[in-house]
Amino acid sequence: MTRADTLRAFKRDGRIVIVGASLAGLRAAEALRAEGFTGSLTMIGDELGEPYDRPPLSKQVLTGWVPADGTALPRRRDINAEWLLGVPASGLDMAGNVVRLADGREVPFDRVLIATGVRARPWFVESEAALDGVFVVRTREHAEGLQRALAAGPSRVLVIGAGFTGSEIASICRERDIPVTVAELAPAPLVGALGAxxxxxxxxxxRAHGVDLRCGVKVTRLEGDAQGHLRRAHFDDGSTIDADVAVVALGGIRNTDWLRDSGLAAGVWGIACDTGCRALDINGLITDDVFVAGDVARCPNPIYEYRLISLEHWANAVEQAEVAAHNMVSAQADRWPHLSIPLFWSIQFGANIKSVGVPTFADEVVVTQGSVSDRRFVAAYGYQGRVTAAVSFNNAKWLDHYRQLIETAAPFPPLCPTPDQPVDSKPVPVDFPGPALIAQGATVVVTGNAPSERRVTSLQQHHR
Amino acid sequence: MTTTQMPDTLRRILDYSSRADPYPLYAELRRTPVARQEDGSYVVSTYRELAELLHDPHLSSDVRNLAHPMRSHEGETTPPFINLDPPEHDRLRRMAMRHFGPPHTPGLVAGMDGDLTAVVSGLIDGFAGKEQIDIVDDFAYPFPVTVICHLLGVPREDEPKFHVWVDGIVNSIDYNPKIDPKEKLEKGLQARKDLRQYLGGLLEQRHGRAGDDLLSRLANDDGPDGRMTDEEIVATANLLLIAGHETTVNLITNGMLTLLRHPEVLQRLRDDPDLVVPLVEELLRYEPPVHIIPWRAAYSDITVADTVIPRGSQIMLMLASGSRDPDRFHDPDRFDPDRRDNQHLGFGSGIHLCFGGPLARRETQIALTELVRRLDRPRLVADPPPYRRSPVLRGPIHLQVEQGTG
Structure with missing residues (x-):
C-alpha cells in the first residue's frame, strides 16, 4: 500500500478518539466529518450532557438572563459519534493505541485528539472550599449554583482573584446591586494579563462601580458557622470581612494529570505540540498519531520567537481544533500550521474589553487612540520596537488593524497620526508582576550518554 | 503597485452605459489593487486591501482631511456621523444607536416583524388583477419609505416633497467636476438645504413632546452622552432618511431580479423560506445596493499593498468589486445562497458598518419571501432592466415583471 492508499483507508474506516467533549472537541469532530472522515469517531467527556459554551457562564448566566442549561453549543453538522460521557479518561497508552477510562474501559484508536481543557483551581483548603457559599465557576453546574446564590440576595460577595473571570463576576454582582469585595494579590485587577x-x-x-477593591492582599482563611455556611474571610493584613458568598477565581489547572505516565510532554503548563497540533513526547519528539487542541495545548507561535504559548481563549480553541482535525486526516504535504494571532474578549462594568496578540510579550505600552478617562481607547503593546499586541476598551472595531500591525512586525510605537489620537501619549513600561507559576520545580530529568541513549523521564518516574 | 494603468477603467465604470453590468470592469480594476488616478486620487478594488483600509484608523471620513475639498459638501457645517471621525462619529452614532439597537434598544428591529409583514402584504394585495407589476414603483420603493417614515416620525404623505430633494442629493453623491454639469452640484446643494430645513421644521414640534419615533426620542432623551444639538439631530435624521430607503430599494429590487435570473433558487426559496437568511447575505455580496464609497481621506500616509497613499489623498473604495474578488470568494460570479464564510462588504466594515443593516436585512428577507410566495409564475419583461443613474447606489429604476397566465 502506498501512503496515499493508507490515508484513504484511514479516512474511510479508521478510528479517531477525541478526549474532551467541550468546544475544541466538538469543533474538531465537526471538522473531521467536514474533511470527509467516515470512520468511527468516539467522544470522551467527564461531564454529562452535550457540549456547551462557557463564556456566558460568568456573564449572562449569572445575571439570570440565560439559564445555565441554555448555552448548548450550536451544532454545525451531524458528527455521528459514539459519546462516552460522565467518565473521565485516566490514561493514554501510546504503544497500544488505547485510551483508558476511569471505570476501567479501554477505547482503541488509530489517532487521538486531546482536548481536555482546564478545570477551576479550587480553594487551597479543602474543608473551607466545601463551605456552603464557596464557589468556583467553570462548569454549568457551578454557574447555576452561583446564580442561585446571587439571586438569594447575599449581604456581600467576596471575589478572590481579579483576573478576567473574577472581574466579570464582580461586575455581575454590581449589576445585581449586590455589595462585593474583590481581593487581589497583585497591585491591580487584570494586571497579570494586561500589565500595570x-x-x-x-x-x-x-471602584467607580462601587466595588470594594483590595489589592496586594491575600485571603488566608474562609470561616464558616456551625451549619457549615460561609460567614467571614480573613486577610493576611489581619483584617476580616463578613460575606456569605465567596467566589474563588484563581485561574485554572490544565487537565493533564491523566497523562502523567503516557510519555507525552504533558505537565502543569499543558501539553507541548507543534504548530500542526501534533503532540510532543516527553523527549520533545513529534508524535504521529496524538494531537492536541484548546486550552490544554501549548503551541509554538513563530511571531513570538517560536515560544510555546498556552491560551485559554475561545477563538484559539476553535481555530486549533480545525487545524488539528485537518491534519489528522491529511498527508504530510497538506498539513496546516496553526498560526493565528490570539484574540480575547471580556465584558465587565459596561466595558467591552478586547485584545489581540500576546500582551505579556511586551516591554512597553502606549495609548494610540481614544481617551483613557472616557474608557474608550486602544493601547498598543511593543516589544523591542515592534507591535506585539493591542487592547481596546469599547473600541474593538479597530483591532483588525492592530492584528495586521502584529503580523507584519510593524514598528512600535506606531508612527503615523490618526484622528482621535491622545496628544500627550507616550510609551510607558508595561510592568507585569513576576510569573507566579514559575517556582514549580523541575518536572523532568535527562539520562543517558550516547545520542541513541539520551532520554527524558518525568521526575516522578525517575524517583520511583 | 502604484500605477496609472488603465486610467479609463474607472471612467467606464462611472459611465452610465456600464450600469447594467459593471462586474467585468471591476475585474479589470482588480488587476491593480490600489490604483492611482490621474487626478492624484486612489481607487482600491481588492477584498484584502478594502478590508484592511476599512479597519485602518488612518483612513478618515471627514471631508476636511482631504487636500482638495469636495464641492458637494460645501456649506455642511454639521456633517452626519457617516462623514465624521472618532470621537465625534462614535459619540453621535452611539447616541442614535441608543434608540435603534442593542444594548439599549435590543428588541426594536425584531419587534417590527409584524409591521413589516403588514406593509409588504398590503402592497402585494395591490398587485391583484395586474398582469404587469413594476417591482420598484409598486413595491421596493414604497415599502422602505413607509418603514423609515414611521421609524423617524416623518409624515408618510410628505414623501412626494422629500423625494425630489433626496433624488437631487443622491444624484450629486458622485459629482465629478470634470464630467458633470455644474447644475447637478447646485441642485444637490440646494436639495441638502431644503431637506435640512424640512427636518428642522419637524424637529421643532417634537421638543418637550414624548413620542416613540426617533425624532421625538432624540429631541427629548438625555442619555449618558447628553442630548444632540438640533443641528446634529437634523443631520442624523437626514442621513437615516436617505440611507433608510435609497439603499433598501436597490437591495430588494436586485434581489427579485437575481431570483428571476436564477429560477431554481427562486423555487428553493418558495419551498424553504428559511433559505432567505443566507440568500440575503449572498445578495449583499453578489448584487449589493451600495457599490462604492466615493471618497475617504488619508489622514496621514497610508501603506496598503506596498503602495504609499500620501496624506490628504482622496480614496475611492470599490466595495462591490471586493465582494467579487476571486482571491477571497470561490467562484465569485456565481450566485450561491449556500455559500459559507460569506464575509461580504455589502454593509461595509469597521466603525462605519451600516447603521441600518439589521433593519435592511429584515426588510429584504420579508419582502423576498412574500414576493416569491405570492407572485404567480413571475417573469422578467426586460433583461437587463433600465438602471438608475448612480454608480454608487446602484439598482434598476424600474423592474417590470409579468405574472399569471398573461
Missing part, C-alpha cells in the same frame, strides 16, 4: 497601565484603568473602573 491597564490594571490601573480596571481598578478605577471597579
Amino acid at each position: 497601565m491597564i490594571g490601573e484603568v480596571a481598578a478605577d473602573m471597579q
Whole structure:
C-alpha cells in the first residue's frame, strides 16, 4: 500500500478518539466529518450532557438572563459519534493505541485528539472550599449554583482573584446591586494579563462601580458557622470581612494529570505540540498519531520567537481544533500550521474589553487612540520596537488593524497620526508582576550518554 | 503597485452605459489593487486591501482631511456621523444607536416583524388583477419609505416633497467636476438645504413632546452622552432618511431580479423560506445596493499593498468589486445562497458598518419571501432592466415583471 492508499483507508474506516467533549472537541469532530472522515469517531467527556459554551457562564448566566442549561453549543453538522460521557479518561497508552477510562474501559484508536481543557483551581483548603457559599465557576453546574446564590440576595460577595473571570463576576454582582469585595494579590485587577497601565484603568473602573477593591492582599482563611455556611474571610493584613458568598477565581489547572505516565510532554503548563497540533513526547519528539487542541495545548507561535504559548481563549480553541482535525486526516504535504494571532474578549462594568496578540510579550505600552478617562481607547503593546499586541476598551472595531500591525512586525510605537489620537501619549513600561507559576520545580530529568541513549523521564518516574 | 494603468477603467465604470453590468470592469480594476488616478486620487478594488483600509484608523471620513475639498459638501457645517471621525462619529452614532439597537434598544428591529409583514402584504394585495407589476414603483420603493417614515416620525404623505430633494442629493453623491454639469452640484446643494430645513421644521414640534419615533426620542432623551444639538439631530435624521430607503430599494429590487435570473433558487426559496437568511447575505455580496464609497481621506500616509497613499489623498473604495474578488470568494460570479464564510462588504466594515443593516436585512428577507410566495409564475419583461443613474447606489429604476397566465 502506498501512503496515499493508507490515508484513504484511514479516512474511510479508521478510528479517531477525541478526549474532551467541550468546544475544541466538538469543533474538531465537526471538522473531521467536514474533511470527509467516515470512520468511527468516539467522544470522551467527564461531564454529562452535550457540549456547551462557557463564556456566558460568568456573564449572562449569572445575571439570570440565560439559564445555565441554555448555552448548548450550536451544532454545525451531524458528527455521528459514539459519546462516552460522565467518565473521565485516566490514561493514554501510546504503544497500544488505547485510551483508558476511569471505570476501567479501554477505547482503541488509530489517532487521538486531546482536548481536555482546564478545570477551576479550587480553594487551597479543602474543608473551607466545601463551605456552603464557596464557589468556583467553570462548569454549568457551578454557574447555576452561583446564580442561585446571587439571586438569594447575599449581604456581600467576596471575589478572590481579579483576573478576567473574577472581574466579570464582580461586575455581575454590581449589576445585581449586590455589595462585593474583590481581593487581589497583585497591585491591580487584570494586571497579570494586561500589565500595570491597564490594571490601573480596571481598578478605577471597579471602584467607580462601587466595588470594594483590595489589592496586594491575600485571603488566608474562609470561616464558616456551625451549619457549615460561609460567614467571614480573613486577610493576611489581619483584617476580616463578613460575606456569605465567596467566589474563588484563581485561574485554572490544565487537565493533564491523566497523562502523567503516557510519555507525552504533558505537565502543569499543558501539553507541548507543534504548530500542526501534533503532540510532543516527553523527549520533545513529534508524535504521529496524538494531537492536541484548546486550552490544554501549548503551541509554538513563530511571531513570538517560536515560544510555546498556552491560551485559554475561545477563538484559539476553535481555530486549533480545525487545524488539528485537518491534519489528522491529511498527508504530510497538506498539513496546516496553526498560526493565528490570539484574540480575547471580556465584558465587565459596561466595558467591552478586547485584545489581540500576546500582551505579556511586551516591554512597553502606549495609548494610540481614544481617551483613557472616557474608557474608550486602544493601547498598543511593543516589544523591542515592534507591535506585539493591542487592547481596546469599547473600541474593538479597530483591532483588525492592530492584528495586521502584529503580523507584519510593524514598528512600535506606531508612527503615523490618526484622528482621535491622545496628544500627550507616550510609551510607558508595561510592568507585569513576576510569573507566579514559575517556582514549580523541575518536572523532568535527562539520562543517558550516547545520542541513541539520551532520554527524558518525568521526575516522578525517575524517583520511583 | 502604484500605477496609472488603465486610467479609463474607472471612467467606464462611472459611465452610465456600464450600469447594467459593471462586474467585468471591476475585474479589470482588480488587476491593480490600489490604483492611482490621474487626478492624484486612489481607487482600491481588492477584498484584502478594502478590508484592511476599512479597519485602518488612518483612513478618515471627514471631508476636511482631504487636500482638495469636495464641492458637494460645501456649506455642511454639521456633517452626519457617516462623514465624521472618532470621537465625534462614535459619540453621535452611539447616541442614535441608543434608540435603534442593542444594548439599549435590543428588541426594536425584531419587534417590527409584524409591521413589516403588514406593509409588504398590503402592497402585494395591490398587485391583484395586474398582469404587469413594476417591482420598484409598486413595491421596493414604497415599502422602505413607509418603514423609515414611521421609524423617524416623518409624515408618510410628505414623501412626494422629500423625494425630489433626496433624488437631487443622491444624484450629486458622485459629482465629478470634470464630467458633470455644474447644475447637478447646485441642485444637490440646494436639495441638502431644503431637506435640512424640512427636518428642522419637524424637529421643532417634537421638543418637550414624548413620542416613540426617533425624532421625538432624540429631541427629548438625555442619555449618558447628553442630548444632540438640533443641528446634529437634523443631520442624523437626514442621513437615516436617505440611507433608510435609497439603499433598501436597490437591495430588494436586485434581489427579485437575481431570483428571476436564477429560477431554481427562486423555487428553493418558495419551498424553504428559511433559505432567505443566507440568500440575503449572498445578495449583499453578489448584487449589493451600495457599490462604492466615493471618497475617504488619508489622514496621514497610508501603506496598503506596498503602495504609499500620501496624506490628504482622496480614496475611492470599490466595495462591490471586493465582494467579487476571486482571491477571497470561490467562484465569485456565481450566485450561491449556500455559500459559507460569506464575509461580504455589502454593509461595509469597521466603525462605519451600516447603521441600518439589521433593519435592511429584515426588510429584504420579508419582502423576498412574500414576493416569491405570492407572485404567480413571475417573469422578467426586460433583461437587463433600465438602471438608475448612480454608480454608487446602484439598482434598476424600474423592474417590470409579468405574472399569471398573461
